[in-house]
């Protein structure tokens with residue numbers, strides 16, 4: 078009879094050990110951004126499925142608009158004895174409209190209330206700008222109040238994040254969507270080093286410089302859009318974007334192992350050394366994504382071939398965070414090594 082995998086044993090999931098505390102973060106997590114088309118209830122049910130299938134790492138954010146529904150599901154899972162709180166790694170993020178004085182504590186309190194938790198494992202500042210846009214906006218949407226990165230302002234927000242850690246409201250803190258120049262300044266001026274750097278990472282967008290800089294500074298990388306985000310919001314789609322799961326190198330390796338290209342992307346992530354947080358609403362895909370990290374690894378030759386498949390293709394360009402006077406989306410990413418003012 079065919080041996081059908083129905084869940085993975087969480088003990089088999091590889092973990093990365095954080096330098097700061099020695100805590101272990103499961104290498105494959107579950108992303109909860111519904112890309113503007115998955116409802117909050119659907120995403121909460123997908124979280125339930127993910128945990129039932131063995132996932133112990135959930136990537137949440139206030140702006141995803143579904144923490145309340147996910148909180149209800151988490152509480153049910155704890156009450157039903159499916160999993161204990163301390164077995165889970167739960168991340169959330171401060172949205173760009175909560176960078177003001179006192180806002181970080183407020184945002185954290187709301188997230189804890191919505192998720193029905195006493196503490197988070199990781200709280201990130203979602204973007205290094207206080208620039209935000211209405212939900213489901215188009216790519217042309219701009220806030221008149223948007224401004225470039227102002228390091229002093231960001232550090233004021235970051236120091237509030239440090240206070241959350243002091244209070245035990247989050248066990249780790251971190252940043253997301255930063256660049257090497259910004260991270261250098263943050264490391265210079267922080268009191269508590271970021272434990273984690275969440276960034277866009279997939280075979281066609283490997284960000285080697287930022288990746289190695291974070292790693293050299295003892296910061297664990299987490300990769301978002303690990304499969305190349307095929308169903309991302311329209312505002313993040315450009316005709317020249319590449320498709321990771323159709324990349325000939327990925328497809329060829331997938332054929333050789335008789336696995337889906339998604340599994341190749343995830344094996345590559347874990348073997349390279351970063352956690353990946355794919356999302357899916359399909360139980361079959363959720364399970365396959367978890368199983369990818371627990372089965373046969375890629376060979377050194379395959380890892381080398383994927384390293385060469387980098388196309389420097391950023392998918393989440395961030396147009397909607399641009400400030401008046403900015404040239405284009407490349408200004409968000411300090412392309413020539415300097416932070417535009």
Ligand SMILES: NC(=O)c1ccc[n+]([C@@H]2O[C@H](COP(=O)([O-])OP(=O)(O)OC[C@H]3O[C@@H](n4cnc5c(N)ncnc54)[C@H](OP(=O)(O)O)[C@@H]3O)[C@@H](O)[C@H]2O)c1
Nearest residue numbers: 108109110301302303304305306308339355356357358362
């Ligand atoms: N920090 C940040 O600024 C930031 C930014 C973006 C995203 N994120 C996080 O990263 C997470 C993941 O990013 P993402 O959702 O944009 O991209 P992704 O995980 O690369 O792609 C998700 C898409 O791939 C499909 N998929 C999943 N597993 C599959 C499989 N095994 N085979 C084939 N297709 C599969 C899913 O469709 P089906 O539902 O049909 O399976 C889903 O639409 C988000 O949910 C969020 O938590 C963070």
